[in-house]
Amino acid sequence: MRAFVHTSHPSRVIFGAGSAAGVADEVRRLGGTRVLLLGGAHVDAQATLVEEILGPLMVARFDGAEMHTPVVVTERVIVSMAEHYVDAIVAVGGGSTTGLSKALALRSGLDQVILPTTYAGSEVTPVLGETSEGVKVTRSSREILPETVIYDVDFTATMPIPLAVTSAINALAHAVEALYSEHANPVVDALAVESISAIGRGLPALGADLADREGRSDLLLAAWLAGTCLASVGMGLHHKICHVLGGSFGLPHAAVHTVMLPHVMAYNAVSVPRVMERIADALVTPTAPAGVYDLIAAAGGPTTLAELGMAEADLDEAARLATEKPYPNPREVTRVGVRRLLGEAFAGTRPE
Numbered sequence: 291m292r293a294f295v296h297t298s299h300p301s302r303v304i305f306g307a308g309s310a311a312g313v314a315d316e317v318r319r320l321g322g323t324r325v326l327l328l329g330g331a332h333v334d335a336q337a338t339l340v341e342e343i344l345g346p347l348m349v350a351r352f353d354g355a356e357m358h359t360p361v362v363v364t365e366r367v368i369v370s371m372a373e374h375y376v377d378a379i380v381a382v383g384g385g386s387t388t389g390l391s392k393a394l395a396l397r398s399g400l401d402q403v404i405l406p407t408t409y410a411g412s413e414v415t416p417v418l419g420e421t422s423e424g425v426k427v428t429r430s431s432r433e434i435l436p437e438t439v440i441y442d443v444d445f446t447a448t449m450p451i452p453l454a455v456t457s458a459i460n461a462l463a464h465a466v467e468a469l470y471s472e473h474a475n476p477v478v479d480a481l482a483v484e485s486i487s488a489i490g491r492g493l494p495a496l497g498a499d500l501a502d503r504e505g506r507s508d509l510l511l512a513a514w515l516a517g518t519c520l521a522s523v524g525m526g527l528h529h530k531i532c533h534v535l536g537g538s539f540g541l542p543h544a545a546v547h548t549v550m551l552p553h554v555m556a557y558n559a560v561s562v563p564r565v566m567e568r569i570a571d572a573l574v575t576p577t578a579p580a581g582v583y584d585l586i587a588a589a590g591g592p593t594t595l596a597e598l599g600m601a602e603a604d605l606d607e608a609a610r611l612a613t614e615k616p617y618p619n620p621r622e623v624t625r626v627g628v629r630r631l632l633g634e635a636f637a638g639t640r641p642e
Contacts, residue, residue: 307443381403461489594637
C-alpha cells in the first residue's frame, strides 16, 4: 500500500488567450493601488501592454532583472519601491523576472501578479533561488508564492524558438524529477505525466509553425503543471547540478537544464526503471533518456555544455560543488559518478 503526504500551494490561475486584459482587476481584487511593474527589453511589447492596462495603478517600472536573482539587484529595487510607496507587484517575463518579483515579495510582504512569457514554471512555486558572491542559495516559504498567475498564450506567441525549446525542457525537468521524488504521490504523478505528454506534443509543433497557437498552448499548460509539481515535491540531482552550473559558473538557466536533463536521467535510470518507462510512454519513445535527447536535438536545442561556454577545466570543481552536501536522489550521488555525467554532457554524447 502506498503512503504519501500531499500539500497544495494555492495560487489563483487564469489561463487563456487574451487573459492579460484582466490584470488591473486582479490588482484591485488583491487591494493594490500603487504597482511596481517588472518587465524587460526582451518582453517590452508585453510589458508595455500591461502598463497601458494598469493605467494610473502603475507608479514605477523596472526592466533590469538578471539571471539567478542577484541579491544586489533585489536590494536596489527595494529602495525604489519605498520611494514610490509601492503596495503591489506585477511581473511580466520569464524565470529571471519572476525570481526578482518573488525576492521583492519575500522582503516586503507585498502581493504579486505574474504574467509569464516563458515556460519556467517558477511562478507557481514557493521556492526562490538567489545568488550572492557566486553562490546560489534556494529557500522555500509561503510568502514567496505569487497570489495570481495569468497565463496568456498570446504573451508567448513571439518567443523565439531557441528560447521556447530550452524553456520547455526546463519545464520538462520539473516533471521528470517530480516522478522519482521521495515525496511523489498520485496527484503529482498525474500532473507530471500530463505535462510530459503536452511537451512531447507541443515542442515538435514549434518547428513546424512559429505561430502555432495550439503548440504554444500545450507548452504553456505543461509549464503550469510542471511548476505545480515543482511546488509540491523536492527535486534531485538534476536541479542541484543546474543550480551549481548556473549560480557558480554563470551558465544560462534554461539552456543548462536542456543539456543536462538526458544525462541525469540516464544516471538515475537504473534506480527508477518504472519511472523511465512512464516517461517514455508519455513521449512515445522507446527509451526515456535517449528520447529526451532526440527531442531536444530535433528541436534545435543545445546538447553540449561546451556550446554554453563551460570550460572543461571547471568540470571537476562543478562535480565537487554538486556533491558536497547530501540531498535526496533515487541513485546514490557520488563525485566520480557526477564527474562522469558532466563529462558526457560536456561532449554531448547521446545517452544509451
